[in-house]
Amino acid sequence: MELCGLTLKNPLVLASGVMGTSATLLRRVALGGAGAVTAKSCGPVARAGHPNPVMVDWGHGLLNAIGLTNPGAEEEVDLLAATREELAQMGVPLFASIFAGTEEEFAQVAGVIAGAKPALIEVNISCPNVRDDFGTPFAAIPETAAAVTQAVKRAVGEIPIAVKLAPNVPDIGRIAAAVVAAGADAITAVNTMPGMVIDPEAAQPVLSNKTGGISGPALKPIALRCVAEIAKTVDVPIIGTGGVLTGRDAIEMVMAGAIAVGVGSAFWYRGENAFELIAEEMKAFMMDNGYATLSEIKGKALR
Amino acid sequence: MIREGFRNFRLASARWLNDSTLWLTFDSDIEAEPGQFVMAWLPGVGEKPFSIAGMAPFSLMVVDVGPFSHALHQLQPGDKVWIKGPLGHGFQVEGDNLLLVGGGYGSAPLLALAHDARTKSAKVTACLGARTAEGLLLGKDFADLGCQVEFMTEDGSAGRQGLITLAVEEILATGEVDLLAACGPTGMLSALAGLARQYHVPSQLSWEAQMRCGMGLCGSCEVPQSLDPALPPGWLACFDGPVFNKDKD
Numbered sequence: 396m397e398l399c400g401l402t403l404k405n406p407l408v409l410a411s412g413v414m415g416t417s418a419t420l421l422r423r424v425a426l427g428g429a430g431a432v433t434a435k436s437c438g439p440v441a442r443a444g445h446p447n448p449v450m451v452d453w454g455h456g457l458l459n460a461i462g463l464t465n466p467g468a469e470e471e472v473d474l475l476a477a478t479r480e481e482l483a484q485m486g487v488p489l490f491a492s493i494f495a496g497t498e499e500e501f502a503q504v505a506g507v508i509a510g511a512k513p514a515l516i517e518v519n520i521s522c523p524n525v526r527d528d529f530g531t532p533f534a535a536i537p538e539t540a541a542a543v544t545q546a547v548k549r550a551v552g553e554i555p556i557a558v559k560l561a562p563n564v565p566d567i568g569r570i571a572a573a574v575v576a577a578g579a580d581a582i583t584a585v586n587t588m589p590g591m592v593i594d595p596e597a598a599q600p601v602l603s604n605k606t607g608g609i610s611g612p613a614l615k616p617i618a619l620r621c622v623a624e625i626a627k628t629v630d631v632p633i634i635g636t637g638g639v640l641t642g643r644d645a646i647e648m649v650m651a652g653a654i655a656v657g658v659g660s661a662f663w664y665r666g667e668n669a670f671e672l673i674a675e676e677m678k679a680f681m682m683d684n685g686y687a688t689l690s691e692i693k694g695k696a697l698r
Numbered sequence: 699m700i701r702e703g704f705r706n707f708r709l710a711s712a713r714w715l716n717d718s719t720l721w722l723t724f725d726s727d728i729e730a731e732p733g734q735f736v737m738a739w740l741p742g743v744g745e746k747p748f749s750i751a752g753m754a755p756f757s758l759m760v761v762d763v764g765p766f767s768h769a770l771h772q773l774q775p776g777d778k779v780w781i782k783g784p785l786g787h788g789f790q791v792e793g794d795n796l797l798l799v800g801g802g803y804g805s806a807p808l809l810a811l812a813h814d815a816r817t818k819s820a821k822v823t824a825c826l827g828a829r830t831a832e833g834l835l836l837g838k839d840f841a842d843l844g845c846q847v848e849f850m851t852e853d854g855s856a857g858r859q860g861l862i863t864l865a866v867e868e869i870l871a872t873g874e875v876d877l878l879a880a881c882g883p884t885g886m887l888s889a890l891a892g893l894a895r896q897y898h899v900p901s902q903l904s905w906e907a908q909m910r911c912g913m914g915l916c917g918s919c920e921v922p923q924s925l926d927p928a929l930p931p932g933w934l935a936c937f938d939g940p941v942f943n944k945d946k947d
């Protein structure tokens with residue numbers, strides 16, 4: 396299949412932040428059957444992340460606040476450069492992912508990371524680490540989302556960019572329209588949904604950060620709704636992400652309007668063969684139901 | 699495997715093994731394989747990985763090395779600890795003649811393995827090493843299970859003097875060992891991985907790494923191949939291990 400001019404052997408993309416912290420882990424996921432892999436988001440400077448506990452399975456999904464642990468763009472660019480060639484030889488494009496606290500920082504990080512020539516740069520504008528005093532992510536306001544998109548696009552030249560949106564906004568279609576108008580080549584939808592898990596015996600939130608991002612099964616209906624609204628509003632490729640554990644989940648994402656499908660938490664639920672299993676199940680579903688290509692299915696649930 | 703949230707265990711009793719090490723026994727059982735670990739959480743203090751030292755009842759062996767282990771040492775009978783797990787993959791009893799090698803608190807999961815092996819009537823030799831006699835842990839517990847116990851200390855204050863690899867090599871050279879199982883510092887494990895290769899003995903080595911999520915997602919516990927060339931690239935201690943099971947070569 397094709398995404399922003401890149402050829403992927405299947406539509407499954409490793410979601411940013413899951414396993415993709417080193418060259419060896421990215422390679423492992425590529426060998427495990429991913430169509431493309433996204434590296435962990437990197438920012439302007441190294442961050443240690445939050446103290447433990449950083450993750451919990453609460454029964455219907457996961458909640459994490461790893462805290463954007465990363466070595467900083469200067470170090471990340473070497474990691475990406477060293478990995479890209481090798482993955483390309485395996486036919487698996489490497490996507491970078493970036494975050495920052497201001498528009499200018501976004502442009503600066505994007506400029507550094509572009510040096511590694513990743514196949515695509517994902518712009519994580521749904522992080523909590525932001526400029527204004529209210530802690531609103533860039534993804535919450537169409538104007539700021541567009542401004543970041545434009546700044547990044549200017550900094551990276553020819554490299555396609557996908558803007559990663561947050562699910563917790565009143566009108567995701569408007570945000571999508573704004574980033575596409577500002578030059579986004581694709582949209583990744585969605586990042587995790589803010590949430591909290593409380594341990595009643597401890598009488599306090601489980602995560603040291605108190606709140607975290609919900610991923611896994613609980614996120615899927617939210618992600619499907621977001622993807623559908625974006626697909627109705629704009630005409631760029633969507634990487635539908637959130638709660639995809641099975642081939643059927645992936646098909647649902649495509650039916651909602653995605654063309655590629657992000658996969659993260661599935662490693663916890665399905666084990667290390669998650670990508671192979673999902674790809675096989677997708678194929679089996681298509682065979683059973685008489686579909687030959689993904690484009691036949693794309694957006695089918697919206698028509 | 700219990701995977702959701704945390705379960706509470708209450709401390710039943712605590713026993714000193716040496717100046718800095720406590721054996722903590724809790725009020726109920728846990729179902730696990732020897733070598734699996736838990737994430738232990740004390741609200742307000744933090745969360746860290748610990749090997750399951752005993753299953754019936756659930757027990758931990760804790761060395762006081764920093765803020766979290768120190769807080770575990772302060773628990774009083776009746777106090778709660780929050781447990782996520784069992785997590786990861788443990789040891790399997792394979793063959794009739796097992797050589798267990800423990801360094802420091804590495805002897806904790808091996809005691810659970812020795813228990814399983816003895817239940818299956820396997821012959822077990824436990825090699826325990828430390829810098830000084832004070833650091834040797836659980837020798838009597840292994841002996842009580844009917845294991846043959848060999849001590850090595852670097853200063854010669856108990857057992858024989860020297861590194862543990864000396865005793866291990868002698869035992870491997872007899873050609874009678876069906877399985878080498880070990881847990882301890884990574885330097886020791888790297889040396890043992892080399893010996894297992896040299897003597898063509900299957901090995902199960904339990905590796906350690908900085909753990910954060912404990913669930914195979916964050917990537918922080920990757921064990922570098924430089925420690926053991928047999929480890930697959932991108933091997934995660936929490937997800938693929940902590941025990942790496944290697945057939946002989």
Ligand SMILES: Cc1cc2nc3c(=O)[nH]c(=O)nc-3n(C[C@H](O)[C@H](O)[C@H](O)COP(=O)(O)OP(=O)(O)OC[C@H]3O[C@@H](n4cnc5c(N)ncnc54)[C@H](O)[C@@H]3O)c2cc1C
Nearest residue numbers: 746747748749759760761763764765766767803907908909
């Ligand atoms: C699979 C596994 C099993 C373990 N089993 C035991 C056990 O049975 N008994 C025992 O006493 N200890 C065990 N440990 C080590 C134990 O997790 C650390 O000693 C403990 O986290 C120290 O925390 P602290 O706050 O007391 O000390 P800190 O001051 O935080 O750290 C002291 C030292 O402990 C180690 N350490 C700290 N944090 C971690 C972490 N998140 N993951 C791994 N190591 C860390 C480091 O070597 C560090 O230098 C195990 C570790 C792993 C990975």
Ligand SMILES: Cc1cc2nc3c(=O)[nH]c(=O)nc-3n(C[C@H](O)[C@H](O)[C@H](O)COP(=O)(O)O)c2cc1C
Nearest residue numbers: 410411412436519585586610611637638658659660
């Ligand atoms: C442990 C963990 C770390 C994550 N780190 C990042 C990150 O660094 N950048 C980012 O854009 N998304 C991050 N995410 C969000 C995922 O990329 C994805 O959007 C989300 O988990 C939903 O997909 P899933 O349900 O398949 O996991 C992280 C998710 C998890 C579970």
Ligand code: FES
Nearest residue numbers: 910912917919936
């Ligand atoms: S601790 Fe997160 S992957 Fe092992």
